[in-house]
Amino acid sequence: MNEAYRYFLLFLGALLVYNIILIRFIALCPFMGVSTQVETAIGMAMSVLFVMTMATTVSWISWNYILKPLGVGEFLYIPVFILIIASLVQFVEMVIKKISQPLYRAMGIYLPLITTNCAVLAAATEAVKPGFLKLNIAYHFSLPEAIIYTIGVALGFGLVMIMFACIRERLETSPVPHSFRGAPIGFIVAALLSLAFMGFANLLGL
Amino acid sequence: MDWSLIFKAVLALGGLAIVFGVLLAVASVKFHVEIDPRVDEVLDALVGSNCGACGFPGCLPAAEAVVKGKAPVDVCVAGGKAVAEAVAKIMGVEVTVTERGVAHVHCRGGLSESIPNAIYQGIDSCAAAEKIAGGGKACKYGCLGLGTCKAVCPVNAIIIDEDHRRVVNRDKCTGCGLCVEACPRHLIEIVPRKQIILVKCSSKDKGSVAKKICTVSCIACKKCEKVCKYDAIHVRKNRAWIDYDKCTQCGKCVEVCPTTAVVKVTAIRERKSREKASESTPAPV
Numbered sequence: 059m060n061e062a063y064r065y066f067l068l069f070l071g072a073l074l075v076y077n078i079i080l081i082r083f084i085a086l087c088p089f090m091g092v093s094t095q096v097e098t099a100i101g102m103a104m105s106v107l108f109v110m111t112m113a114t115t116v117s118w119i120s121w122n123y124i125l126k127p128l129g130v131g132e133f134l135y136i137p138v139f140i141l142i143i144a145s146l147v148q149f150v151e152m153v154i155k156k157i158s159q160p161l162y163r164a165m166g167i168y169l170p171l172i173t174t175n176c177a178v179l180a181a182a183t184e185a186v187k188p189g190f191l192k193l194n195i196a197y198h199f200s201l202p203e204a205i206i207y208t209i210g211v212a213l214g215f216g217l218v219m220i221m222f223a224c225i226r227e228r229l230e231t232s233p234v235p236h237s238f239r240g241a242p243i244g245f246i247v248a249a250l251l252s253l254a255f256m257g258f259a260n261l262l263g264l
Numbered sequence: 265m266d267w268s269l270i271f272k273a274v275l276a277l278g279g280l281a282i283v284f285g286v287l288l289a290v291a292s293v294k295f296h297v298e299i300d301p302r303v304d305e306v307l308d309a310l311v312g313s314n315c316g317a318c319g320f321p322g323c324l325p326a327a328e329a330v331v332k333g334k335a336p337v338d339v340c341v342a343g344g345k346a347v348a349e350a351v352a353k354i355m356g357v358e359v360t361v362t363e364r365g366v367a368h369v370h371c372r373g374g375l376s377e378s379i380p381n382a383i384y385q386g387i388d389s390c391a392a393a394e395k396i397a398g399g400g401k402a403c404k405y406g407c408l409g410l411g412t413c414k415a416v417c418p419v420n421a422i423i424i425d426e427d428h429r430r431v432v433n434r435d436k437c438t439g440c441g442l443c444v445e446a447c448p449r450h451l452i453e454i455v456p457r458k459q460i461i462l463v464k465c466s467s468k469d470k471g472s473v474a475k476k477i478c479t480v481s482c483i484a485c486k487k488c489e490k491v492c493k494y495d496a497i498h499v500r501k502n503r504a505w506i507d508y509d510k511c512t513q514c515g516k517c518v519e520v521c522p523t524t525a526v527v528k529v530t531a532i533r534e535r536k537s538r539e540k541a542s543e544s545t546p547a548p549v
Contacts, residue, residue: 120280124276124279124280125276128272128273128275128276129269129272130269130272130273130276133273134273134276134277137277138276138277138280141277141280141281141284142280142284145284145285145287145288148288149287149288149291152288152291152292152295153291153295155295155297156295156296156297231387
């Protein structure tokens, strides 16, 4: 298989076919919580993209150069990755605060929320730990593969967040029966969206 | 039992934790941003609901402005006097609390007083109702009662009862003016807090027209104008207006008003107790 085509498939698989929210139902809490306005959804999506890519990079390095040689990765990967993500978010927050105040104000609220976000942990684990992800084109990721896969996951998250936020903004003014207002109709819409995304299954043999 | 595995696990996790700990410690020193400690103190003293009534995007920018001297210590509208005093104490200056007014809705017609000419079934927003041929009320100037003002009020001072009548809780209202901007019919005005004699109608319709569609509308009969000894109440554009500087709150105009469009506002507590005493005739507010 052509190398570039492989990367493309990996990206597409993460973005659509194995979409983190609608196909695998990870990160449902920000999906429901932060998707009431398009603006906040975009803010959250950008922050997730940023943190997820960095977390995967550092996790990949620590797995391949620390955990795997020591042989402790199988049972220690969750605490180590959480440690990495939490410190990284703190670190990034400090750097952004120093470098760019406007960016800090825009991202500031979302960064602490991501610290213990399951989507970030899931993406890091899948991209780093061999055999965790059931995607037959990649068993053991190299660093560029891991990064491309993570960007795909994060963009998939952002895509669905923004799409869902647009729908919810419309829902606000729609004649929804009183008992369905808010979260219930949100979940019904999410389920229908999920059904639509299942149409991507087997796309390009993925 | 493989003891070396435990040792390795401790080494890996402990080592990483120390590395990240040192990294964060270095970063916190290297990337330290100078913040005046008073900003945090002022921020704690403010209400913290980020209502935006002060004109700043939130409480943090307001606190920063106070510390820089770009805003007065009584910047927090929602907090009122208590917060202003706390902020002044932190900043080490005298309190310069300006007496703020209180919101007043210039319409009294609820569902039972004002006649509807349509049934409005849209979303609960006065702005939307106003767009669709002015909602369901026959009166083109009156309150729609859908609660846009109630929704923007940061201190929950506006109450709307089942009859769509608005009551402003004067003890809670801080006179921030958010509701003034929110009302699509421009019915709300910030009036001096001491003022208790107020006109509760905004109808520009002629008396005969107004009387047909609302039982509590001002009909521009000028009885109040004649009875006022202080030249404080006048009828212009088919409704009464009070000059708050001249008004001595004697209450003569309230007594003569045939439709009870001029009212004496009393504290909600008093009104409630009075309503209980005489259930048959609801007290005007």
